[in-house]
Amino acid sequence: MKAGSKFLNAVSAFALSASVVASGAGVSVLASASVAEAAVIRSVQVRGAERAGEEAVRANLTIQPGVSFTNVDIDESVKRLYSTGYFSDVRIAVSGSTLVVSVSENQLVNQVVFNGNRKIKDDKLAAVVQTQPLGPYNQELVNSDIERLKEAYSAIGRSDIEVTTQVVPVGQGRVNLAFVVNEGDRTKISTINFVGNQAYGDGRLQSVILTKESGPLSFLTRKDVYNQDKMRADEDALRQFYYNHGYPDFRIISSDAVLDEASNQYTITFTVEEGPRYQFGEIVVESTVDGVNSEDLQGLVRTRAGDTYDAADVQKSMEAISQRVASAGYPFARVTPRGNRDFNNQTVGVSYLVDQGERAYVERIDIRGNTRTRDYVIRREFDFSEGDAFNQQMVTRAKRRLEALGYFTTVNISTAPGSASDRVVVVVDVVDQPTGSFGIGAGYSAGGDGLILEASIEEKNFLGRGQFIRVAVGGGLDDARSYSLSFTEPYFLGYRLAAGFDLFKSQTSSEDYYDYDEQGVTLRVTAPITEDLATTFRYTYKEIEYTGDGAWDVGTNLSEPYRDLIRQGDFVQSSVSQTLTYNTLDSTTLAREGIYATVTHEYAGLGGDSEFYKIYGRARYYHLLSDEADIIGSVAVGAGHVMGTGDSLNVFDQFMVGGRQVRGFENNGIGPRMANGDALGGTTYFTASAEVTAPMPAFPEDFGLRAALFADAGTLYGNDVANSAGAVGTDMSWRASVGAGIQWASPFGTIRVDYAMPVVKEDFDEEQQFRFSMANQF
Structure with a gap:
C-alpha cells in the first residue's frame, strides 16, 4: 500500500509538471484536466524576484509545502502574483517535490510628471492617476490612468483632450513616466x-x-x-x-x-x-395600525383641497405623520400616499395610509464623494444611525437637510440590500462645492459721511467641519470704523444646538460733540423647535466709551440726562435676549414662496449702566405673482418698542432706524435728533416695505439679472433721553421712499444696486439715495 502511494504521487507530480505552460500574455496555468489526484510538494523555489524578494512571492502563493494542491491552486497563485502589479511574467512548474516559481519583474516608477497641463494643476492630476512613484510600472494601469485624466478634463468642459505618455529608463530597473497632455479647446x-x-x-x-x-x-x-x-x-x-x-x-x-x-x-x-395642471381634491388620513388614530394625524397634513397640487407638500405631510407615529412607539409604521385622480375636474385627492411596514434596520450608512466635508457632518443630519429602525421619510428629511446646508452641489441617497433580509444599507452620494464667500457693501451720502464701505469674509463649512466663521471690517471717509468676528458650532456637544460667539468693536464720531466707541462679546445658542421654528438665547456684554471734544464746557440747552451721557465717560451694558425664528422659504438664494419672521425680546440690567426691556421683530412674506414670467412679490413689516426699567434710558439703549429699513435714508437717518444733526434714537418704530422683482427684459433668464421696484415706509419716535430743548423729530412722523434696483446673481456673487428717492421726509433727516452690495462665493 505504501509503495502504491509513492507511485501515485510520482505520477501526479509528472502530470503537473508536464501540464504547466505559459500563455501568450505570460500567464502560466494548468492546461491539462487529467490530474485526478492532489499533489504535495516539499519546498518552494523562487527565481527572478530581485527587488520584490522571495518572501513577497511566497506570501502570494496558495500552495504550501506538505499541503496537497491542484491546478486550481496554481491558477489562483498566478492571479495573485499578477495582481500585485510587480511582475510582467509569472511561471509555475513542479520539479520533483519542488515548486519552482519563475517571475519577471516590472520596472519601478521613479517619478510621475505631467507636461502640457495648464487648466488643472499637477497636484490635482496626481490625485487622479493610480500610478505612483516607487510603485510598479504597469501598462494596463497607465492606460486606465489616461482615461481617468480624460474624465477629469471632461468635467471642466474639455472633452477633446489628448493624453500620451513618455517612458524614460533611468537605470536599475526604474523609469520616469510623463503624461503629456494636449488640453485642446474648451467644449x-x-x-x-x-x-x-x-x-x-x-x-x-x-x-x-x-x-x-x-x-x-x-x-x-x-x-x-x-x-x-x-x-x-x-x-x-x-x-x-x-x-x-x-x-x-x-x-x-x-x-x-x-x-x-x-x-x-x-x-x-x-x-x-407637461400634462394638465391639477389641484388637490379630498384629503384624508387612514390608519390600519392599532393605537394610531387617523383623526389625530389630520392636523399634520399640509395639503389642502383646492390648492394647486404640490408634491413637496405631500412629502412634508408624509414626514410629519411618520415622525408623529414613530415617536408614539411605532418605528416601523409606514406612510403611503394614494392618489385619487379625477380627470374631469383635474383634481388629485390624496389618502395618507398608515400601516405596519416591514421590519428593517439600518446596517450601515455609506458616504461617498465628499472630498472636503467630513463624514460625521453628513451623518449627524440623519435622525437614525446604524442599528436603528429604517424609515424612508427620515431619509427624505435628511436629504432635504443636507441640501439646505449649502455644502454640496448634489445630494443623492439610495438604499442597498444588507447582509440579511431585514438589513438595509443607506448610500449617500454627495459632491462638495465652495462654501466660502466674501462680501462688499457700499453706500454714498452726498451731504453726510460720503462713501461708506464694508467688507466681509466668511466660511460656512470651516475645515469641512460644518462650522461657520465670519470676519468683517467697515469704515467711511470720516472716523467711522467697525470690526467683528463670529463663530458658530452647529452641533454643540453632539446635540442639534448651534452655539457660538460674536466679538465686535466699532467707533463713530459725532459731527460736533463726541466720539463713540463700543466693544463687546455675545454668547448665543440656537435650538430647533420644529423644522420651521427655532429659538435663540443670547447674552451680550458691551463696553461703551464717550469722549467729548470740549463743546460741553461751553454749555447747552440739553436736558441733564443727555448732557451727563455725552460727556466723557465709560458705560457698561449687560443684557440677555431670546429670539424666535420662523422660516418656510423655498430657497435661501432666491426665495419665491414662504415666510421669514423673527421676534426678539431683550432685558438689560444684569449689572452695568443700562436698564430696559425691548421687544422687536420683522417678518417678510414672498409670493410668486406669475409662474410663467417668474415675477416675485414680497411684503415686510417690522416694529419695536423699548421701555426703561430704571431711572432713564441712554442714547445707545434706544432704536436707530434708517437705510437698512427705509431705503433712501442713511443708516441712522430718521427719527429724533439734535439740531446739529446727531441721531438720538427713539423708543418706538414701525416699518413696512413692498417689493416686486422680475427677470430683466432682453437678458436670458438664466443670466440671473433681475429688476426690482420697491416702496418703503417707516417711523421712529419717542425719546426718553432728551425730552427738552435741543431735540427734534420726537413725534410720530412717517417717512416713505420709492425706488428701483437691479440684482445680479453674477459669477462673482450676488450684486445688488438700489436707488431710492424719499417722498415723505423731514428737513432734518439724513438722505442716502444710492446703495451697493456684493457677496461672492469662493
Whole structure:
C-alpha cells in the first residue's frame, strides 16, 4: 500500500509538471484536466524576484509545502502574483517535490510628471492617476490612468483632450513616466432647447436646471460644462419643478446632447410632456395600525383641497405623520400616499395610509464623494444611525437637510440590500462645492459721511467641519470704523444646538460733540423647535466709551440726562435676549414662496449702566405673482418698542432706524435728533416695505439679472433721553421712499444696486439715495 502511494504521487507530480505552460500574455496555468489526484510538494523555489524578494512571492502563493494542491491552486497563485502589479511574467512548474516559481519583474516608477497641463494643476492630476512613484510600472494601469485624466478634463468642459505618455529608463530597473497632455479647446454649450413645454417658457425652465448656455463669463462659473450626471440631475430638477407646480403627469420624453465637432459646442434638447395642471381634491388620513388614530394625524397634513397640487407638500405631510407615529412607539409604521385622480375636474385627492411596514434596520450608512466635508457632518443630519429602525421619510428629511446646508452641489441617497433580509444599507452620494464667500457693501451720502464701505469674509463649512466663521471690517471717509468676528458650532456637544460667539468693536464720531466707541462679546445658542421654528438665547456684554471734544464746557440747552451721557465717560451694558425664528422659504438664494419672521425680546440690567426691556421683530412674506414670467412679490413689516426699567434710558439703549429699513435714508437717518444733526434714537418704530422683482427684459433668464421696484415706509419716535430743548423729530412722523434696483446673481456673487428717492421726509433727516452690495462665493 505504501509503495502504491509513492507511485501515485510520482505520477501526479509528472502530470503537473508536464501540464504547466505559459500563455501568450505570460500567464502560466494548468492546461491539462487529467490530474485526478492532489499533489504535495516539499519546498518552494523562487527565481527572478530581485527587488520584490522571495518572501513577497511566497506570501502570494496558495500552495504550501506538505499541503496537497491542484491546478486550481496554481491558477489562483498566478492571479495573485499578477495582481500585485510587480511582475510582467509569472511561471509555475513542479520539479520533483519542488515548486519552482519563475517571475519577471516590472520596472519601478521613479517619478510621475505631467507636461502640457495648464487648466488643472499637477497636484490635482496626481490625485487622479493610480500610478505612483516607487510603485510598479504597469501598462494596463497607465492606460486606465489616461482615461481617468480624460474624465477629469471632461468635467471642466474639455472633452477633446489628448493624453500620451513618455517612458524614460533611468537605470536599475526604474523609469520616469510623463503624461503629456494636449488640453485642446474648451467644449461649450451653444443652445439649450425645450420641446413640448406650454405652461413655461424656455427661459423659465433654463433657470431651473444646473446646466447653462455658454456666455462671456462662463469661464468663471463652469456651468456650461456638459456632463451626463448633470443631465440626469437636470432631469430630476425639471420633474420636481413640475411636480411642485401642479403637474403630476409630467414626464421627460428624451434628453439629448449633440456635439458639433467643428465648433466644439453642444446643443442640448429636453423633450417634455407637461400634462394638465391639477389641484388637490379630498384629503384624508387612514390608519390600519392599532393605537394610531387617523383623526389625530389630520392636523399634520399640509395639503389642502383646492390648492394647486404640490408634491413637496405631500412629502412634508408624509414626514410629519411618520415622525408623529414613530415617536408614539411605532418605528416601523409606514406612510403611503394614494392618489385619487379625477380627470374631469383635474383634481388629485390624496389618502395618507398608515400601516405596519416591514421590519428593517439600518446596517450601515455609506458616504461617498465628499472630498472636503467630513463624514460625521453628513451623518449627524440623519435622525437614525446604524442599528436603528429604517424609515424612508427620515431619509427624505435628511436629504432635504443636507441640501439646505449649502455644502454640496448634489445630494443623492439610495438604499442597498444588507447582509440579511431585514438589513438595509443607506448610500449617500454627495459632491462638495465652495462654501466660502466674501462680501462688499457700499453706500454714498452726498451731504453726510460720503462713501461708506464694508467688507466681509466668511466660511460656512470651516475645515469641512460644518462650522461657520465670519470676519468683517467697515469704515467711511470720516472716523467711522467697525470690526467683528463670529463663530458658530452647529452641533454643540453632539446635540442639534448651534452655539457660538460674536466679538465686535466699532467707533463713530459725532459731527460736533463726541466720539463713540463700543466693544463687546455675545454668547448665543440656537435650538430647533420644529423644522420651521427655532429659538435663540443670547447674552451680550458691551463696553461703551464717550469722549467729548470740549463743546460741553461751553454749555447747552440739553436736558441733564443727555448732557451727563455725552460727556466723557465709560458705560457698561449687560443684557440677555431670546429670539424666535420662523422660516418656510423655498430657497435661501432666491426665495419665491414662504415666510421669514423673527421676534426678539431683550432685558438689560444684569449689572452695568443700562436698564430696559425691548421687544422687536420683522417678518417678510414672498409670493410668486406669475409662474410663467417668474415675477416675485414680497411684503415686510417690522416694529419695536423699548421701555426703561430704571431711572432713564441712554442714547445707545434706544432704536436707530434708517437705510437698512427705509431705503433712501442713511443708516441712522430718521427719527429724533439734535439740531446739529446727531441721531438720538427713539423708543418706538414701525416699518413696512413692498417689493416686486422680475427677470430683466432682453437678458436670458438664466443670466440671473433681475429688476426690482420697491416702496418703503417707516417711523421712529419717542425719546426718553432728551425730552427738552435741543431735540427734534420726537413725534410720530412717517417717512416713505420709492425706488428701483437691479440684482445680479453674477459669477462673482450676488450684486445688488438700489436707488431710492424719499417722498415723505423731514428737513432734518439724513438722505442716502444710492446703495451697493456684493457677496461672492469662493
